[in-house]
Amino acid sequence: MLYKKRLFTPGPTMMPRNISLAMAQEMLHHRKPEFKALYEKSAVCLGRVFGTGQPVLPLSCSGTGAMVAAVCSLFAEGDRVIAIDGGKFGSRWLEICQAHKVEAVHHAVPWGQSVNPDDIEALLDADPSIKGVLAQLSETSTGVLHRVRELAAITRKRKVLLVVDGISAVAVSPCPMDEWGIDCLLTGSQKGLMLPPGLALIALSARAWEWAEAVGPRNFYFNLLAERKNYEKRQTHFTSPVSLMVGLAECLALFDEFTIEQVYRKQWALTCLIRAGVSALGLELFVKEHYAWGVTSVKLPEGVAAPDLIARAAKQYGVIMAGGSDEYKGSMVRIGHMGWIDAFELAGCLYALASAFTDCGGYLGCRNYMEQAMKAYEKALKEGCPAL
Amino acid sequence: MLYKKRLFTPGPTMMPRNISLAMAQEMLHHRKPEFKALYEKSAVCLGRVFGTGQPVLPLSCSGTGAMVAAVCSLFAEGDRVIAIDGGKFGSRWLEICQAHKVEAVHHAVPWGQSVNPDDIEALLDADPSIKGVLAQLSETSTGVLHRVRELAAITRKRKVLLVVDGISAVAVSPCPMDEWGIDCLLTGSQKGLMLPPGLALIALSARAWEWAEAVGPRNFYFNLLAERKNYEKRQTHFTSPVSLMVGLAECLALFDEFTIEQVYRKQWALTCLIRAGVSALGLELFVKEHYAWGVTSVKLPEGVAAPDLIARAAKQYGVIMAGGSDEYKGSMVRIGHMGWIDAFELAGCLYALASAFTDCGGYLGCRNYMEQAMKAYEKALKEGCPAL
Numbered sequence: 001m002l003y004k005k006r007l008f009t010p011g012p013t014m015m016p017r018n019i020s021l022a023m024a025q026e027m028l029h030h031r032k033p034e035f036k037a038l039y040e041k042s043a044v045c046l047g048r049v050f051g052t053g054q055p056v057l058p059l060s061c062s063g064t065g066a067m068v069a070a071v072c073s074l075f076a077e078g079d080r081v082i083a084i085d086g087g088k089f090g091s092r093w094l095e096i097c098q099a100h101k102v103e104a105v106h107h108a109v110p111w112g113q114s115v116n117p118d119d120i121e122a123l124l125d126a127d128p129s130i131k132g133v134l135a136q137l138s139e140t141s142t143g144v145l146h147r148v149r150e151l152a153a154i155t156r157k158r159k160v161l162l163v164v165d166g167i168s169a170v171a172v173s174p175c176p177m178d179e180w181g182i183d184c185l186l187t188g189s190q191k192g193l194m195l196p197p198g199l200a201l202i203a204l205s206a207r208a209w210e211w212a213e214a215v216g217p218r219n220f221y222f223n224l225l226a227e228r229k230n231y232e233k234r235q236t237h238f239t240s241p242v243s244l245m246v247g248l249a250e251c252l253a254l255f256d257e258f259t260i261e262q263v264y265r266k267q268w269a270l271t272c273l274i275r276a277g278v279s280a281l282g283l284e285l286f287v288k289e290h291y292a293w294g295v296t297s298v299k300l301p302e303g304v305a306a307p308d309l310i311a312r313a314a315k316q317y318g319v320i321m322a323g324g325s326d327e328y329k330g331s332m333v334r335i336g337h338m339g340w341i342d343a344f345e346l347a348g349c350l351y352a353l354a355s356a357f358t359d360c361g362g363y364l365g366c367r368n369y370m371e372q373a374m375k376a377y378e379k380a381l382k383e384g385c386p387a388l
Numbered sequence: 389m390l391y392k393k394r395l396f397t398p399g400p401t402m403m404p405r406n407i408s409l410a411m412a413q414e415m416l417h418h419r420k421p422e423f424k425a426l427y428e429k430s431a432v433c434l435g436r437v438f439g440t441g442q443p444v445l446p447l448s449c450s451g452t453g454a455m456v457a458a459v460c461s462l463f464a465e466g467d468r469v470i471a472i473d474g475g476k477f478g479s480r481w482l483e484i485c486q487a488h489k490v491e492a493v494h495h496a497v498p499w500g501q502s503v504n505p506d507d508i509e510a511l512l513d514a515d516p517s518i519k520g521v522l523a524q525l526s527e528t529s530t531g532v533l534h535r536v537r538e539l540a541a542i543t544r545k546r547k548v549l550l551v552v553d554g555i556s557a558v559a560v561s562p563c564p565m566d567e568w569g570i571d572c573l574l575t576g577s578q579k580g581l582m583l584p585p586g587l588a589l590i591a592l593s594a595r596a597w598e599w600a601e602a603v604g605p606r607n608f609y610f611n612l613l614a615e616r617k618n619y620e621k622r623q624t625h626f627t628s629p630v631s632l633m634v635g636l637a638e639c640l641a642l643f644d645e646f647t648i649e650q651v652y653r654k655q656w657a658l659t660c661l662i663r664a665g666v667s668a669l670g671l672e673l674f675v676k677e678h679y680a681w682g683v684t685s686v687k688l689p690e691g692v693a694a695p696d697l698i699a700r701a702a703k704q705y706g707v708i709m710a711g712g713s714d715e716y717k718g719s720m721v722r723i724g725h726m727g728w729i730d731a732f733e734l735a736g737c738l739y740a741l742a743s744a745f746t747d748c749g750g751y752l753g754c755r756n757y758m759e760q761a762m763k764a765y766e767k768a769l770k771e772g773c774p775a776l
Contacts, residue, residue: 007417190630198586220487
C-alpha cells in the first residue's frame with residue numbers, strides 16, 4: 001500500500017482503466033452484427049496507426065504467432081531470406097525460418113547496435129536469390145531501433161520483401177508502412193496498444209499480397225489469405241479474442257482523440273527523460289545511438305547484480321522492471337516506458353532504480369537526476385520528435 | 389432496455405461478472421512471481437476438470453489452434469489417422485491434417501448422428517498402419533455427443549492415439565481423460581469455462597508425450613514439448629494471454645466452490661429443459677440420441693427460415709442464438725446452454741424461440757411448454773446425470 005505496483009516492463013504494459021472496464025462488458029458473439037460494427041470502427045483507425053491503406057488483420061495469438069504467420073505466408077520452403085539478428089527477437093526470426101524450412105542467412109549485429117543498411121544492400125547485391133529481409137523495428141531485448149526506413153529504401157527497389165516485427169514499436173515510434181515501403185508490419189496487443197497480450201495485428205503491402213497468393217497457405221492456423229477474405233465481411237477466420245477486440249476499439253478511440261502524432265511525441269519525450277536520468281546517475285546506456293522509444297536498457301557496472309536490483313525495486317517501490325537476456329542476464333536492466341505511462345511515473349522509476357542501485361552497493365554521485373530527467377522531458381516535448 | 393441481451397450461442401457464452409471484473413485488474417507480467425502463483429493455482433484445478441494427472445497447458449490461440457497443436461505434435465508427415473467427420477468441426481480435423489501433411493482417412497458420419505465405435509474398431513482392425521483417431525466430444529455444429537469413452541476403450545488397447553476436441557464439452561459434460569484413456573484432450577476458453585475467447589488448453593496422456601517426443605516439434609508456435617518444459621517453471625513458452633489466465637483462475641475457483649460434478653448436473657438438467665421444451669412445442673430435435681449437454685439443435689419445418697427466426701428473437705427479445713452450417717443454414721437453430729446460464733434464462737430463450745417461430749408463420753399447438761420444460765429440468769436435477 002506504500003507504493004502502487006507499476007509495470008515498467010517492455011510489455012505487458014500498464015492499461016488505462018477505461019480499456020479494462022470496456023473489456024469487462026457483456027460478451028459479444030464474433031459472428032453477429034455488433035462484432036462487425038466494432039471491427040469496422042477499428043479497421044479505419046488501425047490503418048492510421050500502421051500507416052497503410054491495406055487491411056490490418058487481427059490474429060488470436062501472441063506477437064510470435066504473427067511472426068510465424070509472416071514467414072509462412074510470404075516464403076515457400078527453400079526460399080532464401082536474410083534474418084537480421086541483433087538480439088533475442090532477431091534470433092527468433094532464425095528459429096522460425098528453420099522450423100518452417102525457409103533458408104535464413106544469419107546476419108548477426110552486435111547487441112546494442114543498429115544494423116548497418118549498407119551491409120544489407122551489399123548482401124542483396126551479392127546474392128540475387130534472396131527474397132526477403134526480416135528485421136525488428138525495436139529489438140525489445142536490447143532497446144535498439146533498427147533503421148527500417150533505410151532498409152525499406154533498399155528493398156523496395158528490388159524484388160525483396162521487407163518484413164518488420166514492430167511488436168514493441170507500433171504505436172510507440174512512427175513506422176508509416178506505405179510511405180516507407182515496408183512489405184509486412186506486425187505487432188502484439190500488450191505494448192503500445194495498452195491491452196493485455198493475446199491479440200496480434202499484421203498488415204501486408206500490395207506486392208506482399210501477390211507473393212502470399214503465389215506461395216499459398218502453408219500453416220492452417222496462420223492463413224493470411226483466409227483472414228483477408230474474412231476481413232471483407234469484418235470477421236476473422238477463426239474465433240476472435242472478442243474482449244481484446246473490444247479493448248482495441250477503446251484504445252484506438254483514445255489515440256484518435258489524442259492523435260497518434262501526440263503519442264509519438266510523448267514516447268520520444270519519455271525516452272529523453274529516462275536517458276537523461278540514467279546518464280545523470282552515471283549509469284551506462286546500453287544503446288548509444290538508434291535507440292527505441294519504448295524500452296531503454298541500462299548496463300550495470302560490475303559488482304551490482306541486475307536480478308538483485310530488480311527484485312529490490314519491485315519489493316520496495318512496486319517498480320517492476322525487466323532484466324537482460326542471455327549474456328546480459330546478470331548485468332542489464334530494461335525499463336519499458338510505452339503505453340499508459342506518464343513522466344511522473346517514469347521519474348519515480350528512475351528514483352527506484354537509483355535507490356536500488358545504491359542498496360546493491362553501487363555508487364552514485366549525482367543528486368538532482370530527477371530534475372535533470374524532467375527537464376529533458378519538457379525540452380523534448382517542446383521541441384517535438386526527430387525525423388526517423 | 390425491455391429485454392437484456394443474452395448469448396445463447398454455443399460459445400462465446402455469457403460471463404459471470406466476477407470473472408469480467410477480475411480480468412479488469414491491473415496487468416501482471418507473465419515472467420514475474422505473481423503470474424507463476426496464479427498459474428500454479430490453476431494448474432491443480434485444471435487437472436480436476438480434465439480428469440488428468442498430466443499437465444494441462446494453456447496456449448494463446450483459439451480452440452482451432454489447439455487442434456493444430458495436437459495434430460502437429462503427435463503425428464509426423466505421412467502418418468495415417470482416422471478423422472471422424474460428423475459436422476463442421478469434424479471436417480476441420482481433415483483440413484488440418486491436409487494442411488500439415490498427415491494422411492487422414494475420412495470417416496463420414498451423417499450430421500446429427502454419433503459415430504458408431506464398432507465402425508472405428510473395424511477400420512483399425514483392417515489397417516494396422518493407422519496411428520490415431522481424431523474426434524469431437526461435442527460436435528458444436530450439430531449438438532452430437534460422440535461416444536468418446538467407447539472410442540477410448542478401443543484405442544487404448546492398441547498403439548493408436550485418441551485425440552479429442554472437447555471445445556464445447558470440457559466443463560460441460562464429464563470427460564475424465566485418464567480414467568477413459570484419452571490421449572489428447574483440448575478445449576477453448578469461451579465455452580464451459582465462461583471466459584472470452586483467446587485461450588486454449590490442451591493435455592496429453594503419458595504415452596502421447598512419448599509420441600510427441602518421437603515426432604519432435606513441427607510447428608514453431610505450437611510446440612507442446614517447449615510448453616511442457618516451461619510448465620515446470622509455471623511459465624508459458626511465448627507471452628501468455630495474461631488477462632484470460634486471471635479469468636481462468638477465477639472460473640476455476642467458482643468450479644471448486646460449486647464442484648465440477650454440480651456443473652455437470654446443472655448442464656444435464658438444462659439439456660433436459662431445452663429438449664423437453666422443444667419437444668412440447670412440436671419442433672424437431674435434430675439429434676435424437678447421444679446429444680451434447682451444452683448445445684441443442686432444432687430443425688425447423690419447411691416454410692420457416694432459421695435466419696429470419698434468429699433475427700426476430702434477437703431483435704424482439706435480445707435472445708442471441710446461432711444458425712446451422714452448410715446445408716442446414718436455412719433450417720437449423722442452435723441453442724447454446726453452457727457456462728454462465730440458468731434455467732430461467734433458458735426458459736426465456738424457449739419462449740423467444742416459440743414466439744419468433746409463430747411470427748415467422750410457424751404453427752404451435754402447445755401452450756404450457758415453459759412449465760413442461762421447467763418440470764423436466766427439476767426432475768433431471770433431482771435424478772442426477774446419467775453415466776456416459
